[in-house]
Amino acid sequence: MREETKLKLMLYFTIGYTTFFTINALIKKNYEFLYYTSLMILLIYLIMLFQQKIYLPTILIGGLTLLGALHMLGGNVYRGKTRLYDLWLIKNILRYDNFVHLIGMITITFIIYNVFFSFFNQKIKQNKFLFFLILILISLGVGSLNEIIEFGAVLFFNAAKGVGDYYNNAWDLVFNLIGATIAS
Numbered sequence: 022m023r024e025e026t027k028l029k030l031m032l033y034f035t036i037g038y039t040t041f042f043t044i045n046a047l048i049k050k051n052y053e054f055l056y057y058t059s060l061m062i063l064l065i066y067l068i069m070l071f072q073q074k075i076y077l078p079t080i081l082i083g084g085l086t087l088l089g090a091l092h093m094l095g096g097n098v099y100r101g102k103t104r105l106y107d108l109w110l111i112k113n114i115l116r117y118d119n120f121v122h123l124i125g126m127i128t129i130t131f132i133i134y135n136v137f138f139s140f141f142n143q144k145i146k147q148n149k150f151l152f153f154l155i156l157i158l159i160s161l162g163v164g165s166l167n168e169i170i171e172f173g174a175v176l177f178f179n180a181a182k183g184v185g186d187y188y189n190n191a192w193d194l195v196f197n198l199i200g201a202t203i204a205s
Contacts (some may be wrong), residue, residue, distance in 0.1 A: 040092040053180040066070040084128035126200025153205040164197035
């Protein structure tokens with residue numbers, strides 16, 4: 022399958038699940054998820070706008086497509102009375118939320134590598150420890166931005182119950198670190 026066809030299919034899939042979950046959030050008056058959806062649509066627009074300049078390989082666009090779908094499912098799908106984000110995949114070790122942070126940070130770290138590798142000088146590229154440390158720290162900065170966005174939902178939409186407490190925030194950061202380290 023041609024790259025252009027793959028990109029179109031991913032875009033249609035993303036438009037489909039975004040539309041479905043936006044309508045679902047409107048019906049349920051879930052303003053927190055409308056906030057996240059709006060930010061996701063803005064991010065998709067920016068990626069499409071700058072795709073020619075930053076060139077993300079199809080596999081990384083696929084990672085973002087998957088990440089968006091996992092996020093939408095996590096906040097809108099329930100297993101019984103338990104929201105998917107709150108579901109333990111491995112009891113007392115790994116929740117769905119942690120898994121999404123892990124996958125998200127792996128994807129983001131590969132994107133950062135792809136976009137910024139050519140900007141690193143030769144000394145940094147030759148020092149593997151320093152290179153990976155810089156890559157991990159940049160990725161953690163993006164992960165922190167995500168936590169700030171979640172905090173915005175708490176402040177503006179009274180979403181503390183859905184977003185989680187400090188303990189949840191700390192685990193998000195831990196799984197961001199694990200994901201960035203795996204990808205590096």
